[in-house]
Amino acid sequence: MSKLLVFTDTDSTQINGVKLSIDNLIANLDASMGLKIVSPDDFWHFPLPYYNEILLSMVLPKRIRKMLREYRPRYVHIATEGPIGFVAAKVCKELGIGYTSSFHTKFPEYIRLHSKIIPSSYVHSFLKYIHDGSDKVFISNDSIRKYLESNAYAHIHVIPFGIDHSVFFPGPKKFFQDLPGPVLLFVGRISIEKNVEDFLEIRTGGTKIVVGDGPQKEKFEKKYPEAKFLGFKNKEELAEIYRSADAFVLPSKTDTLGLVNLEAMACGLPVVAYDVDGPRGIVKPGKTGILVPESQKLETGIAGALVLDSRDCIESVTGYTWQSYAEKFIKFQTPIPDSQWI
Numbered sequence: 001m002s003k004l005l006v007f008t009d010t011d012s013t014q015i016n017g018v019k020l021s022i023d024n025l026i027a028n029l030d031a032s033m034g035l036k037i038v039s040p041d042d043f044w045h046f047p048l049p050y051y052n053e054i055l056l057s058m059v060l061p062k063r064i065r066k067m068l069r070e071y072r073p074r075y076v077h078i079a080t081e082g083p084i085g086f087v088a089a090k091v092c093k094e095l096g097i098g099y100t101s102s103f104h105t106k107f108p109e110y111i112r113l114h115s116k117i118i119p120s121s122y123v124h125s126f127l128k129y130i131h132d133g134s135d136k137v138f139i140s141n142d143s144i145r146k147y148l149e150s151n152a153y154a155h156i157h158v159i160p161f162g163i164d165h166s167v168f169f170p171g172p173k174k175f176f177q178d179l180p181g182p183v184l185l186f187v188g189r190i191s192i193e194k195n196v197e198d199f200l201e202i203r204t205g206g207t208k209i210v211v212g213d214g215p216q217k218e219k220f221e222k223k224y225p226e227a228k229f230l231g232f233k234n235k236e237e238l239a240e241i242y243r244s245a246d247a248f249v250l251p252s253k254t255d256t257l258g259l260v261n262l263e264a265m266a267c268g269l270p271v272v273a274y275d276v277d278g279p280r281g282i283v284k285p286g287k288t289g290i291l292v293p294e295s296q297k298l299e300t301g302i303a304g305a306l307v308l309d310s311r312d313c314i315e316s317v318t319g320y321t322w323q324s325y326a327e328k329f330i331k332f333q334t335p336i337p338d339s340q341w342i
Contacts, residue, residue, distance in 0.1 A: 003034040004333070005073035006039065009082030011040040011055055015191075015232070017259050018079055018104050021161055021325070028326035033131065036071055038064075038084065057083045064091045072341040075333035083131050089130040098334035101134035103127075106254045106277075124151055131155075135334040143281030157332050161259055162322030167239050168266040170314055175244040179228075182206040182306055185245035185269070187238065187260045190214030190251070198251040200224045202299040206327050211241060219227075242267035247305045250279060250300060265289075265317045268310035272301040288313045 006025075010018045022037065029035060045057040068076070076092060076099040077086045085101075092099045094244055109120070131137045136157045139145065145156050177185045184206060186199045191214040200208060200220060208227040210220075221229050233241060242248070248264035252274040258278055261271050265282075271289035273279035283289040287308065290301035 001032055002074040003036070003071060004075045004077065004330070005036050005038065005068070005071055006030070006079055007038045007084050007088040007126040008078045008079040009040060009055060009057065010080060011045070014055075017161070020124035020259060021102075022079060024162060024164075024199065025326050025329060028322045029330070030326075033330065036067075036073070038067060038088070040084070043084070048098065055082070059087045061087055061091050061094075063097070064088050066225075068092075068095070068097065068340065069103060074336055075100075075330070076330075077333065078130060078134070080104070081127050085130055089133050093133045097338075097340060098135050099133070100129050100136045100138060100333055102138045103131065103144065103153070104140075104256060106147070106256060108129075109254045137327070138332070141258055141278070141281030144276045147277050150216050159328045159332065160320055161262065161323060162325040163262050163266045163317060163320045164235065164257075164322065165318075168236050168242065168263045169239070170266075170310065171243045173244040174240050175208065176207065177244075179207040180205065182246035182270075182302070183208045183209060183244065184302065185211070185241065185248050185264070186251065187211040187241075187248070187264075188250075188258075190217040190220060192216065193252065193254050195251040195253055196220065198298055199249050200227055201297070202249070202302065204299045204302045206236050206246075209241070209245060211238060238263070239267060242269055243251075245269055247272055247302060249273070249298060249302075252278070253294070255279075262317050262320055265313040266320075268314050270287045270305040270308040270310070270313055272298055272305045274298070275329055282317075284312075284316060290315045313337050 011135050040055045040057045043057040043059050045055045047055055063225055076097060078099055078101040132159050136155050138157055138159045140161050142158050148156055188194050190212050210227055210229045211233050213232050242264050248269040248271050250258050250261055253274055253276050255278040261282055265288055271283050273291060274294050275291035283291055285291045290304045292298055292301040
C-alpha cells in the first residue's frame with residue numbers, strides 16, 4: 001500500500017478552502033492509498049491574536065522527523081505555509097525527502113491588509129523557503145501562475161479544485177421570493193481580507209444576502225441593516241441559497257480561486273468579481289460573469305451579470321470534480337524511494 005502524508009496548519013474544526021480540499025481528497029482517494037493528516041490537532045496550538053481562525057502550533061523538528069520515520073510515506077505534501085508546513089519543509093530538506101506543496105492564499109497581500117509594517121518581500125521570502133524546496137507547487141487555476149512566476153516561484157502545476165455536483169446543481173428558487181430583486185449573494189468569511197464592505201456598498205437596488213461568519217459580522221450588521229446576514233450554513237442549505245439568488249458577488253482581491261465561485265456557477269449563478277488573478281482564472285467575462293476593473297465599483301457589473309444565461313454558468317464548471325482533483329493530486333506527487341527509510 002502506498003502512503004501519503006499531508007501536513008496542514010488547518011485543524012479538523014475549521015471551515016475553509018484548504019480544509020474542504022483535504023476532506024474531499026480523503027473521500028476520493030483510491031482505497032489502496034493510505035493517508036495520514038498532520039494538523040494542529042496533533043500539537044499544542046493557540047489562535048493568532050485578533051484572527052482566531054489562524055492557528056499557531058508549537059511544533060518541533062524532532063516530532064516531525066519521528067512522524068516521517070514511523071509512517072514511512074511514499075509521498076509527502078505540505079498544504080499550508082504555517083508553523084507545521086514550515087517545520088515539515090525544513091525537516092524534509094534536511095533529510096533529502098522530496099515533497100510537493102500547495103499555494104492557496106496570496107499571503108503577502110493578505111498580511112498587508114492586516115499590517116502595513118511587514119514588507120511583502122519578507123512574506124515572499126518566508127513562503128519561498130517552503131515552496132522553493134518543493135518539487136511541484138500546486139495551484140488551483142492557471143491565472144495564479146503569472147502572479148507566482150512574477151515573484152520568482154517555480155515548478156508550478158495546476159490542479160483544479162472540484163465541486164460536489166450531488167449538492168450544487170441548478171433548481172427552483174426556494175427562498176427570498178418575498179424580497180426586492182435582484183437578490184445578490186456573498187458567501188464567505190466576514191473579515192477584512194474578503195473585502196465584504198465593497199459588496200455591502202452596492203447601490204443597485206434589490207437585496208443583499210450575506211452567508212458566513214467572522215470578526216466584522218457584528219459591525220456590518222449594524223452599519224448595513226438593509227442587508228440580510230444569515231450566518232453559517234451547511235452545504236445543503238447553502239446550495240438552496242445559491243439557487244434562490246440572482247447573482248453571486250465576490251469582492252475579495254486576495255482569493256486564489258474562491259470555491260464559492262464554482263459552487264455558485266454550478267447552481268446557475270453568474271459571478272460578479274474584480275478583474276484579479278483568482279476570478280480571472282474561472283470566470284468567462286460576458287458569458288459566466290462580469291469582471292470589474294479594480295478602479296471601478298462592483299455595482300457596475302451587476303446589470304450585465306443579470307442578463308447572462310445560467311446554462312453557460314452550469315456548463316462551464318461540469319469538469320470540476322473532486323475525483324479528478326484526487327487523481328491529479330496523486331499523479332503529480334514525487335515518489336520517495338524505499339531506501340529513504342532503511
